[in-house]
Amino acid sequence: MSQSQVWRTHRQYAATAARFTADRWRKEAERRSALRAERKPLVRDARRALATARAVDPEGVTSLRHRAERELRTAKRRVPDPMWLFASKTAAALGAAGYVWLPQVSVRVWVWSAVAVVAAVTAFAVWVAVRERDTTGLKPTAEESALLKRLQPQHWRDHAEQRGLAGTLTGRPRLTEAGIVCAVRLDGTWTATKLRGAEDHIRNLLGARTSLRMQVKAGKQGGWAELILRTRSAADGDDLTWTPERRSLGIDTVTGEQVTVPLGERLLIAGRSGAGKSVASRPLLYDASEGATNALVIIDLKRVEGRLWDHRARVASTPHEVIDVTDELETEMLDRLSILPKGQDTWTPTPDRPRITVVVDEGAEVMTAADGVPYEVEAGEGKTRTVKRSALPALESLARMGRAACIDLWWMTQKPTINDGIPKQIAPQIGVSICLAVRTPAEARVVLGEDAQAKGWNADELPVPGVALIRDGKRKPDPVKVRYMDKSVVIALPDRTPWSRSTAPTVEAAGAPTLTLVKDTAPATVPATDGAAARVLKAIETADEPVRQKDLVTLTGLSKGAVSKAVKALTASGAVVRTRDGSLTATRGDESAAA
């Protein structure tokens, strides 16, 4: 054996001995503090009893007084010293004994004692070194230590009956990365479901705080249940900074799994101010703006978040821009739907006509500001007139029909109340809800469903910022710790050409059949890709008499904006003319429509 091997072996022995000693010390300290917690109330009671006895018998002549004094002495004796006091007393006693006895000790004993002391000091030093290097072990917090103690079978057995849990007995509790897990043995009168119903009794027995999340599920064997106390998060210790390599939305605090939200869903992102909506949306906005077949449109009247993305996304930040972009999106959607090949349910995104994710940041503000916007429209004979426009109808139709056209609406709001923060026409269309901390259970219900509270989706109890519940029909109400993507990271992302319908190519590029309206005399071609124009033209052609523009909204089901744009295009192309009273009529006979 080489010298280094000998040294290593010694070190291992010393480390084992040190760990053993530390373990014993910890256990003894825990035992003592548990006994103290249990017995100190008895001392208080005995003191009170003695005070009463003194009042009754100030002279101390009756047995009542003597018994009370005896009981107080016994109660005090039964409370053990805390470990530090016990160790100090022992050390002091040994010191005193040594002072008296050591002068008589022979030199040989001195030498061996010195060797023992050196060995003990070395062992202690090694233990400290080993302990500091061991960062992987889980160390219980004060709360966890208390719960672990009360989950011990002995403590449970002593208190189960008085807490209405007679017939149940805990196994050995374990501390895991997601909290404390403990098996519970059930006698014939109990089931896991019944134990779940007795959650309050368990909480009382354990002295657990009300906000501590507790789960009871069926155990791995019949006759057993599993009790989980979520004292910690499975995401603890993970680096939650977003990077292109760590692209998930966040980490499930219960299972520790990466959580992602795929594109192609109508999304609601809600949470009170400062809950972390903008930060939570960034990894999603990255996905929505990345790749050749994805394009991002942001409607942000606050001009804060949208500005960060304007090198990768089309951003509308004034009411006028909002009307323009929603018109364009609606036209694009109708266009895609009108040329969708038979038998195909959804548009296939291509680099030319990509999936478009439309994000409405602070929906409540958009609904107020982009309503009644003064907008100039064609009034015939080269004149224009100003009408009041609203972006809401176009947004509603995007929410209703956009999915098939691969145009997905994401609604973000800090006021998750129907009509105030989320339009009532849009709310039912939401497929996936991401809910950060909200103010009230009522808000949580609007975002996560009427059954939210009953099923444990308690978004009003979430911590802030950056913790979310995601309801997509598959996930459980496990909180998700959201990755942090800093503004500087967004700004540094590579540029992408923002989407615009004027840059969108012709329909042929998408491999779909072409709708062409042909007129003999130029300029006779209605924009070939414009489904809204085709609808409007058809409505005018099939009407018995000239139609007023406002009636076209009802006839076609399009928004005012889309009708206005279509009429403008049709009158410019000559396919439609405006009569003196402002009604519209088709220049019929010359045109043919071919699909």
Ligand SMILES: Nc1ncnc2c1ncn2[C@@H]1O[C@H](COP(=O)(O)OP(=O)(O)OP(=O)(O)O)[C@@H](O)[C@H]1O
């Ligand atoms: N996942 C996260 N991790 C760490 N810190 C976060 C996280 N999310 C948010 N924060 C912190 O909270 C602050 C507020 O976040 P954010 O701006 O996203 O909130 P918000 O809900 O969008 O607020 P508002 O509605 O007022 O705009 C951030 O500046 C950041 O410091």
